[in-house]
Amino acid sequence: MCAPVHFEVAYAINAWMTPGAVVDTALAVQQWETLRATYEGLGHEVELLDPVPGLPDMVFAANGAFVVDGVAVGARFAHPERAAEAPAHAAWLEAHGFGPVTPTVGTHEGEGDLTVVGDLVLAGTGFRTDRRAHAEIQERTGRPVVGLELVDPRFYHLDTALFPLDDTTVAYYPGAFSDGSRRVLERLYPDAVVASEADALVLGLNAVSDGRHVVLPVAATGLAEQLRERGFVPVPVDLSELLKGGGGPKCCTSELRPRPL
Numbered sequence: 001m002c003a004p005v006h007f008e009v010a011y012a013i014n015a016w017m018t019p020g021a022v023v024d025t026a027l028a029v030q031q032w033e034t035l036r037a038t039y040e041g042l043g044h045e046v047e048l049l050d051p052v053p054g055l056p057d058m059v060f061a062a063n064g065a066f067v068v069d070g071v072a073v074g075a076r077f078a079h080p081e082r083a084a085e086a087p088a089h090a091a092w093l094e095a096h097g098f099g100p101v102t103p104t105v106g107t108h109e110g111e112g113d114l115t116v117v118g119d120l121v122l123a124g125t126g127f128r129t130d131r132r133a134h135a136e137i138q139e140r141t142g143r144p145v146v147g148l149e150l151v152d153p154r155f156y157h158l159d160t161a162l163f164p165l166d167d168t169t170v171a172y173y174p175g176a177f178s179d180g181s182r183r184v185l186e187r188l189y190p191d192a193v194v195a196s197e198a199d200a201l202v203l204g205l206n207a208v209s210d211g212r213h214v215v216l217p218v219a220a221t222g223l224a225e226q227l228r229e230r231g232f233v234p235v236p237v238d239l240s241e242l243l244k245g246g247g248g249p250k251c252c253t254s255e256l257r258p259r260p261l
């Protein structure tokens with residue numbers, strides 16, 4: 001995680017951002033601290049990346065790299081405004097034993113468009129991630145990559161529209177995906193939790209599950225209820241200030257998946 005001490009909406013690179021939007025940075029930090037404390041309270045260890053002045057989106061730590069089985073693949077951001085975040089992530093990862101960390105040739109924004117469900121990597125494309133990066137990630141991780149096409153600019157990263165619940169299933173909002181990708185999801189995850197548009201529009205799918213607890217935006221009340229009915233424990237958090245940048249709990253969280261023992 002990376003504290004939002006330099007967070008502001010200085011440019012607009014997604015449909016949620018209005019340049020010059022009034023941001024209460026102190027409140028953003030307070031909300032982010034609550035998220036961090038929530039993870040620690042659930043027993044998860046949190047590592048911190050130093051924020052860099054002039055990189056207001058660095059709080060969205062999920063986007064700087066993709067790590068699975070102890071292998072870290074460096075991001076190549078689609079927008080120049082965020083490009084300098086990638087070397088900061090690479091330096092941290094290399095200093096912590098994940099190196100060498102090099103970016104892909106095609107653009108990809110780490111866990112924004114990449115997630116792991118069991119053996120599979122699910123990979124979004126359509127707005128930020130180049131299909132070439134999907135093939136590179138498969139080569140570099142040795143895990144099968146399933147490409148999913150995003151079609152609605154409000155859901156510009158896969159993690160705005162889908163998250164893994166455990167090793168076997170996911171929650172997702174079908175309206176964010178192309179017809180073919182929806183059929184892929186139905187085939188792979190017939191028992192998925194299907195979220196409503198109302199919950200997707202508060203970035204309810206930008207959630208983090210440890211297989212039992214699901215940390216999700218407080219406004220996603222319908223989704224929380226669906227999760228409860230399925231035996232999960234919803235843990236709502238309020239990140240309203242960071243929503244002005246187009247992010248929620250998952251965006252603030254880069255998962256460092258270790259090498260299997």
Ligand SMILES: CN(C)C(=N)NCCC[C@H](N)C(=O)O
Nearest residue numbers: 014060112157245246247251
């Ligand atoms: C949930 N999402 C989409 C993330 N994984 N990251 C948020 C990135 C926000 C940043 N302003 C941008 O547009 O890149």
